[in-house]
Amino acid sequence: MEQAAPDPERLWQPAPLEPLSHPDAGLESMVGEETKGARDEGPGDGTMTENNFSLKKIEISVSEAEKRTGRNAMNMQETYTAYLIETRSVEHNDGQSVLTDSLWRRYSEFELLRNYLLVYYPHIVVPPLPEKRAEFVWHKLSADNMDPDFVERRRIGLENFLLRVASHPILCRDKIFYLFLTQEGNWKETVNETGFQLKADSRLKALNATFRVKNPDKRFIELKHYSDELQSVISHLLRVRARVADRLYGVYKVHGNYGRVFSEWSAIEKEMGDGLQSAGHHMDVYASSIDDILEDEEHYADQLKEYLFYAEALRAVCRKHELMQYDLEMAAQDLASKKQQCEELATGTVRTFSLKGMTTKLFGQETPEQREARIKMLEEQIKEGEQQLKSKNLEGREFVRNAWADIERFKEQKNHDLKEALISYAVMQISMCKKVGFGFSEGTSIFRSAGKFL
């Protein structure tokens, strides 16, 4: 799988976004300078040799969440949750891990990191963050961001995000990511200094390109289509799952009402009393078992949600392609029109309607000198344009190749992860059936054997 090496400069300090290039491409490149420091791929385990930062042999965990209060940008009191990120390096020999870094980050900083990655690695399917606000909530779950269960699930989601980035062959080498894990103070300033916000493509531009692009790569069209379907079907699934959970909760909890009534009834019964007591107790146990069952299901839902959000990441890559392709098409169009103008001026034929042509007709022909000057200018522009087109072409093809490589990697990951998730769902169901079925058997066994009566 070919990987474009990231700009070496950028690894050490924020650098302007440069088009990616591959040293072995064998193509002329406008930005050939970039290749001078082309890094080697590095050893397969993704170590950054420069500072012995062996990412694969790093353990990252988001181990705690804490409520904090502080003042925000508008100097107003706010409450937020901070998450403790601990990084451990694993010693080669004995497998022991040593805590190397530990700092606190809040959700908005994660968002900042991700937005940065989106801008600087548009050809990568960037892992998504866990949801900002609780969605697909069924009634018992709180939609409150401060709710401890939500915070806990978010903690796991954030950890998952960091692990995904750290295990990505390209993203793991990014310096900003490294600093995110290691430099508590000033990190925000450092990110902002990269000026990545300025580099970000405007949404409007992207929308425009999406509508007007004529010849995007077919694979990207299919991918966009797929990501729309994926998003739609997973949303639907999560919605229905939430409703099913709600109903199931109702069924179990109503059974709980039997408990107290049976217990009270058993007081007036003689032979049947024990049976009723036992059945009543069992009903209570049954009713309370649903809480754990649904808790486990939430983790399953979170796994699906991750891929729901991944769909958006896929679409972002498609958009970037469309933008680049549109840019290319526009540049080609522009070049073609300039060439034509030039030709017309040179041969003196006016085949197309132009303002110059009109004014000439109205106000008289221009002098040969003027015409020469114009032709010269156009010729220069054409030369420039050809170069630009070439480089854009190159960029475009680079992008497609690199993006597609990452997409293939993503597909493998997705198939694997979702299959695991579905299997874990089955395992959950099995364990639930065993537990509850056994409970019914136990809870009513007295009932059934007490006083056989004809």
Add this chain to the structure above:
Amino acid sequence: MGKLGEAGLAATAGPARTLGMEGECRASQARSWGLPAGGAGGDSPGGDAPLPGSISSSSLLQAEVLDLDEDEDDLEVFSKDASLMDMNSFSPLMPTSPLSMINQVKFEDEPDLKDLFITVDEPESHVTTIETFITYRIITKTSRGEFDSSEFEVRRRYQDFLWLKEKLEEAHPTLIIPPLPEKFIVKGMVERFNDDFIETRRKALHKFLNRIADHPTLTFNEDFKIFLTAQASEFSSHKKQGPGLLSRMGQSVRAVALSMRGVKSRPEEFMEMNNFIEIFSQKINLIDKISQRIYKEEREYLDEMKEYGPIHILWSASEEDLADTLKSVASCIDKCCKATEKRMSGFSEALLPVVHEYALYSEMLMAVMKRRDQIQAELDSKVEALTSKKADTDLLTEEIGKLEDKVECANNALKADWERWKQNMQNDIKSAFTNMAEENILYYEQCLATWESFLTSQTDLHLEEASEDKL
């Protein structure tokens, strides 16, 4: 359920039986534990102690049965039985025609000898200018002598059942009469005659008549017989007899006035009974509500689940590698849905009607208690009148004597019936909840099997793929 058939039952704690109509019962003839030693019909009190059509395996009784002064027809029936009785009842050669099934010999330890089989079915809508109503077909098959035939088919409407119940209550004020299904369901009933409602009612009416048939005393009630057998015109003219509306109203006014007195002098055992009834009533009504609610929640759960599986199929359409796994999951979910449906139907057949019937029974019990108290109160008021010497003492003493008998009869009838009812209740409740538990266990077993086979198929695939990768 013949009264005389169970010689063996005297030894076991059998359900209590009483003979005849309490109103005319005389203490000397009250036989609460009802098994006259020798004669089958020798001593039948009143004209109203029908002889059993049931046969026990006791040869003594067999001889007595044949001595009966019965019609030719019935003798034939009995002699058929006699021939049957020579056979070993385990013999597989037992004829299986309905009539012979009725006459089948049963063993002593099966006290229920049914000789009256009733079914309620075929609800039909009748539209007249005034009203629309439903009639139900009632088929009765019997071998009893006092019935003119062995099969009857009549049509009755709810009103008729109501009439029957009232007659039974009148005739046996301290017996526990089975409850009727409700007249109306108030909540959310737009269409009075929707199919579910009619079916539920039909089942309940069927139960009602069978409970009466199984009751040792009520089964021989004359109005019951007429209800089962009389054709339309005969039936409506019979209904018109009896105390009119006004007198019935007068009775109930008096009754209310008296019932309070009865409460005060209630004997200990009836205090206990009343206590039980109050608590039972509360609990069973709660259980009824809870059960209905559970059914409703399960229904809604099932509706959502039915949508859940198909989404996985939809998803599989856009996937390649995942398609099979997704389809398998969808199929597992669908199987679990079917298992849920089965469990729910078991719940609604076995548990809901039972619990609901007993919730209605609790009202019957309270009414019985009241009526007993009234009878007691009548006595007490006369006694009071005697002590205060307000009226002719001789007349009063005679009346009191009668009333004392009446009270004793009533109390004994209630006591016996109470024991029987309680046994039945415990059986029925145990059965119902055991069934529910078993349905649940079955459901979880089925779901477990479904998901386990899914897992196996996935791990098999996984191993296949892994070995392919190695190549």
